[in-house]
Amino acid sequence: MSQKEQDKKFQFALAKENYILLAIGFAIIILGFVLMIGGRSDDPTVFNEEIFSFRRITLAPIVVLFGFMFEIYAIMKKPKTDK
Numbered sequence: 001m002s003q004k005e006q007d008k009k010f011q012f013a014l015a016k017e018n019y020i021l022l023a024i025g026f027a028i029i030i031l032g033f034v035l036m037i038g039g040r041s042d043d044p045t046v047f048n049e050e051i052f053s054f055r056r057i058t059l060a061p062i063v064v065l066f067g068f069m070f071e072i073y074a075i076m077k078k079p080k081t082d083k
Contacts, residue, residue: 015079025071032064 014022039051 014075017079018074018077021074021077022071025067025074028067028070029064032060032062032067035060035063 012019036056039048039053039056041048
């Protein structure tokens with residue numbers, strides 16, 4: 001087996017840049033879920049309207065959706081070829 005064949009055998013499916021973008025997308029998704037946290041009441045008999053805030057109902061799902069779209073972009077992006 002030649003050196004080129006061995007190098008091709010141990011290549012990753014994606015380039016280093018793709019994995020960095022995947023990590024960024026994962027961090028964006030985690031941020032979206034962190035934005036959803038909170039709004040519970042200390043007393044279970046008392047309703048807390050804070051669960052219906054703009055941050056939890058609108059902003060957080062948009063951030064999570066953007067994170068998933070960014071993940072798709074990170075997977076589909078072609079790496080730059082070195083020549």
